[in-house]
Amino acid sequence: MSESMGKETKQNSSKSDKKNINxxxxxxxxxxxxxxxILEIKDLCFAYPEEEKRALNHISFQIKEGExxxxxxxxxxxxxxxxxHMKTPLTPHGKRKGEILFDGKNLHEMTGREQSQRIGYVLQxxxxxxxxxxxxxxxxxxxxxxxxxxxxxxIRVAEMASYFxxxxxxxxxxxxxxxxxxxxxxLASIMAMHPDIxxxxxxxxxxxxxxxxxxxGTVKKINRDLGTTxxxxxxxxxxxxxxxxxxxxxxxGEVLCMGTPEEIGxxxxxxxxxxxxxxxxxxxxxxxxxxxxxxxxxxxxxDGRNWLNAICKExxxxxxxxxxxxxDAKEKLAKEEIILEAKDIWFRYDKDQPDVVKGLNLSxxxxxxxxxxxxxxxxxxxxxxxxxxxxxxxxxxxLLEGKDVRRYSEKELFRGFLGVLPQNPxxxxxxKTVELELFEMVGGTKEKKNEEYHLAMEKCEAVEGIVKVTHxxxxxxxxxxxxxxGEQQRLALAKILLLRPKLLLMDEPTKGLDSYFKKEFxxxxxxxxxxxxxxxxxxxxIEFCASYADRCGLFFDGNIAASGTPKSFFAGNNFYxxxxxxxxxxxxxxxxxAADVAEALLDDSRCV
Amino acid sequence: xxxxxxTYHPLLNMLYFVGVIGVTVFVVHPVIxxxxxxxxxxxxxxxxxxxxxxxxxxxxxxxxxxxxALMNPxxxxxxxxxxxxxxxxxxxxxxxxxxxxxxxxxLVCTMIWFSCYTIVMTSDKFIYLFGxxxxxxxxxxxxxxxxxxxxxxxxGVISDGQKCIGRSTENGSxxxxxxxxxxxxxxxxxxxxxxxxxxxxxMKCRGYGEKGRxxxxxxxxxxxxxxxxxxxxxxFALTLFGFSKGYTFCQYNPKIxxxxxxxxxxxxxxxxxxxxxxxxxxVLELWDxxxxxxxxxxxxxxEQANYRLxxxxx
Numbered sequence: 057m058s059e060s061m062g063k064e065t066k067q068n069s070s071k072s073d074k075k076n077i078n079x080x081x082x083x084x085x086x087x088x089x090x091x092x093x094i095l096e097i098k099d100l101c102f103a104y105p106e107e108e109k110r111a112l113n114h115i116s117f118q119i120k121e122g123e124x125x126x127x128x129x130x131x132x133x134x135x136x137x138x139x140x141h142m143k144t145p146l147t148p149h150g151k152r153k154g155e156i157l158f159d160g161k162n163l164h165e166m167t168g169r170e171q172s173q174r175i176g177y178v179l180q181x182x183x184x185x186x187x188x189x190x191x192x193x194x195x196x197x198x199x200x201x202x203x204x205x206x207x208x209x210x211i212r213v214a215e216m217a218s219y220f221x222x223x224x225x226x227x228x229x230x231x232x233x234x235x236x237x238x239x240x241x242x243l244a245s246i247m248a249m250h251p252d253i254x255x256x257x258x259x260x261x262x263x264x265x266x267x268x269x270x271x272x273g274t275v276k277k278i279n280r281d282l283g284t285t286x287x288x289x290x291x292x293x294x295x296x297x298x299x300x301x302x303x304x305x306x307x308x309g310e311v312l313c314m315g316t317p318e319e320i321g322x323x324x325x326x327x328x329x330x331x332x333x334x335x336x337x338x339x340x341x342x343x344x345x346x347x348x349x350x351x352x353x354x355x356x357x358x359d360g361r362n363w364l365n366a367i368c369k370e371x372x373x374x375x376x377x378x379x380x381x382x383x384d385a386k387e388k389l390a391k392e393e394i395i396l397e398a399k400d401i402w403f404r405y406d407k408d409q410p411d412v413v414k415g416l417n418l419s420x421x422x423x424x425x426x427x428x429x430x431x432x433x434x435x436x437x438x439x440x441x442x443x444x445x446x447x448x449x450x451x452x453x454x455l456l457e458g459k460d461v462r463r464y465s466e467k468e469l470f471r472g473f474l475g476v477l478p479q480n481p482x483x484x485x486x487x488k489t490v491e492l493e494l495f496e497m498v499g500g501t502k503e504k505k506n507e508e509y510h511l512a513m514e515k516c517e518a519v520e521g522i523v524k525v526t527h528x529x530x531x532x533x534x535x536x537x538x539x540x541x542g543e544q545q546r547l548a549l550a551k552i553l554l555l556r557p558k559l560l561l562m563d564e565p566t567k568g569l570d571s572y573f574k575k576e577f578x579x580x581x582x583x584x585x586x587x588x589x590x591x592x593x594x595x596x597x598i599e600f601c602a603s604y605a606d607r608c609g610l611f612f613d614g615n616i617a618a619s620g621t622p623k624s625f626f627a628g629n630n631f632y633x634x635x636x637x638x639x640x641x642x643x644x645x646x647x648x649x650a651a652d653v654a655e656a657l658l659d660d661s662r663c664v
Numbered sequence: 665x666x667x668x669x670x671t672y673h674p675l676l677n678m679l680y681f682v683g684v685i686g687v688t689v690f691v692v693h694p695v696i697x698x699x700x701x702x703x704x705x706x707x708x709x710x711x712x713x714x715x716x717x718x719x720x721x722x723x724x725x726x727x728x729x730x731x732x733a734l735m736n737p738x739x740x741x742x743x744x745x746x747x748x749x750x751x752x753x754x755x756x757x758x759x760x761x762x763x764x765x766x767x768x769x770x771l772v773c774t775m776i777w778f779s780c781y782t783i784v785m786t787s788d789k790f791i792y793l794f795g796x797x798x799x800x801x802x803x804x805x806x807x808x809x810x811x812x813x814x815x816x817x818x819x820g821v822i823s824d825g826q827k828c829i830g831r832s833t834e835n836g837s838x839x840x841x842x843x844x845x846x847x848x849x850x851x852x853x854x855x856x857x858x859x860x861x862x863x864x865x866x867m868k869c870r871g872y873g874e875k876g877r878x879x880x881x882x883x884x885x886x887x888x889x890x891x892x893x894x895x896x897x898x899x900f901a902l903t904l905f906g907f908s909k910g911y912t913f914c915q916y917n918p919k920i921x922x923x924x925x926x927x928x929x930x931x932x933x934x935x936x937x938x939x940x941x942x943x944x945x946x947v948l949e950l951w952d953x954x955x956x957x958x959x960x961x962x963x964x965x966x967e968q969a970n971y972r973l974x975x976x977x978x
Binding site: 168 | 827
């Protein structure tokens with residue numbers, strides 16, 4: 057390893073601001089035999105116009121033919137900017153140095169036709185990438201643009217539809233597809249052009265976990281079956297790490313380190329880097345626990361279990377049986393304690409359609425954080441819209457502080473009681489800057505009392521307070537659409553919080569956020585909870601709910617199938633549980649998060 | 665369920681409707697209109713079923729027919745056969761009465777044929793045909809059809825979001841509701857423009873803008889289409905030939921002259937040719953259904969034979 061490091065640094069030693077970049081890459085192999093590099097980035101620097109700081113700083117690495125390369129790093133570290141450089145039409149404006157070679161040829165010298173054909177690029181949002189109204193037309197779009205003959209397009213389209221399993225929805229309108237199907241269609245329509253390299257920019261951030269896993273499975277299959285080179289950025293590293301040949305970690309526009317996933321684990325552990333937060337759970341646990349023997353960093357849950365077996369043997373920790381908790385144990389709550397109660401709610405969208413919500417009962421304690429988990433399309437979002445009075449159940453009622461939700465006036469309900477954070481924060485943004493956006497919520501910047509603002513506090517004081525709570529300082533003069541996903545989410549939350557809700561309802565707030573933003577978001581929620589706000593959220597994100605919620609519920613078949621504290625809720629489940637629990641359940645059935653497992657391992661009381 | 669004629673090449677579908685609606689609109693001969701009405705109703709029953717066809721005709725066609733039939737003699741006073749005088753002194757003539765009836769029938773026929781047209785000529789087919797003429801237009805149409813449902817759905821999402829911060833368009837004063845409506849629209853437009861950038865990126869990534877774009881379609885022109893086209897061509901040509909010869913000449917002003925009643929050899933030719941043309945889709949569908957039945961019977965027979973054989977062996 058040190059040899060290769062020396063070699064790499066020698067190559068780049070001319071750069072004065074080059075910091076401790078560790079190339080763990082096995083460069084001997086890459087330079088002599090083995091497949092040649094398909095894409096080579098040579099000392100790339102880039103700064104957006106009118107910005108001092110470079111978005112990309114002396115980036116150089118190679119991608120070998122047929123390789124599966126994962127690019128990861130905190131949001132805003134320059135991943136997306138880097139990926140956009142690999143396709144000329146997408147390259148942002150700004151000052152640029154260095155070059156990118158594709159197959160030994162400078163990217164700018166390639167014709168547009170050659171680029172669109174050989175470099176496939178899948179973007180983040182499944183909906184926005186689709187151009188036409190029919191699935192088959194979308195598949196053919198790229199080939200049409202390149203001027204292929206009908207007969208050839210017919211063959212290619214047929215091929216793609218068969219390979220990706222699209223036959224069943226080949227004739228459908230794209231509007232009828234689910235998010236996962238849409239993203240798969242995007243992938244298929246890119247693959248129809250037979251690209252040599254496939255670049256994917258956080259392709260699963262808008263998908264639910266099952267669709268995301270399917271999608272990444274297909275990407276892996278393409279890499280394995282067709283030998284297409286893959287360059288991928290991702291937040292769900294659990295899924296992609298086992299398949300990755302190499303990982304490049306970026307930080308602040310620079311390459312922090314690169315190497316195989318195992319090497320990355322070792323390296324980050326050595327540096328004790330905060331990037332670990334984003335790594336797969338087994339790697340997180342590995343990083344926190346020191347063992348006497350040197351063992352390779354586990355990537356998957358399976359590896360993690362083996363590793364844990366070895367550690368437990370060494371520490372002489374014996375397996376432990378899981379206790380069964382009466383999950384649905386109904387504790388009697390005092391009436392004053394209940395802020396929200398749903399009684400026997402039945403709902404369907406249409407008279408002829410099946411029930412979506414079937415006899416739902418739910419009560420929320422004042423000041424608790426309740427997370428409702430469940431599969432896609434089970435009716436979680438519908439439940440949320442019933443609670444927020446957007447939809448009316450045909451039987452049953454919703455009580456807020458003991459009073460029927462229908463008897464609240466609009467003002468009483470939405471100003472000072474319920475706060476609803478929509479799934480897409482963009483659907484709340486009206487103004488040009490973040491600051492105006494916040495003042496818009498309290499009826500303008502003028503310090504005049506009006507019906508939209510009734511607090512005794514001065515407006516700017518209120519806004520300032522919220523800005524502090526939601527960490528929006530420094531972003532006040534940006535355009536809301538220029539913020540990153542996590543920042544947009546926080547701005548939307550800030551807007552809702554200006555209404556001073558007692559009960560905050562959220563629809564998948566962690567969708568598309570990376571682990572730092574999630575952590576930050578959780579801290580904000582914690583602060584709100586301390587001020588007495590009750591939080592109800594629906595989510596797919598098991599790890600997030602396990603770490604931060606007070607109570608979790610599983611929504612299934614129109615009802616809450618089970619609920620309990622995260623520990624009792626997840627500890628008994630075999631499949632529907634966190635990765636940490638799946639890994640460590642044999643020894644520590646009650647450990648639900650990575651932190652729990654690490655703590656249990658470091659706790660010496662059970663060592664014999 | 666798709667009917668047989670819809671599965672033919674879009675060009676045939678289009679030509680057929682142009683032909684049949686063209687004749688209906690331009691030929692005011694009562695027998696021709698009756699044939700067209702018969703064909704139209706039969707096809708609409710096949711496509712939509714009895715219930716919907718009857719409902720459509722009761723709700724739209726018959727009131728329409730009455731209005732047009734009554735309006736014409738009220739405002740037109742040509743013709744030589746005067747039945748009486750209106751209260752303002754204008755003559756009420758037989759010719760204008762009859763012409764009103766004919767017009768009404770023509771309108772109903774056209775409406776029925778158009779109702780079939782909207783079912784058979786789906787957006788794909790339309791886009792395909794126009795793509796042949798103007799390639800850029802077909803993509804624009806397809807993108808519109810993609811965009812409109814997306815836009816409407818997003819409008820719902822945004823309106824829900826606004827409702828949840830107490831800004832609904834459903835209650836409050838009119839000014840306030842209008843204000844909230846404008847806010848929703850403004851968010852929607854920003855959202856659409858912002859997201860369109862990504863769509864354009866995606867198009868550029870897939871080589872849009874390169875020279876020599878082709879238009880792909882799933883439709884193939886095969887032997888069946890050629891045969892059908894030949895038949896359509898022949899029957900339509902015969903009809904037109906008859907028209908040009910004046911076998912079915914008719915006029916309503918100033919005097920009613922309707923040739924072809926009673927039947928002559930020439931007019932019979934025209935009627936038959938047009939009848940064949942206008943019932944073509946119905947016949948195709950019925951023939952198809954008949955064949956299916958026959959095949960099914962054969963299968964049943966074969967099964968029975970097997971069963972007996974098995975019984976004997978036992």
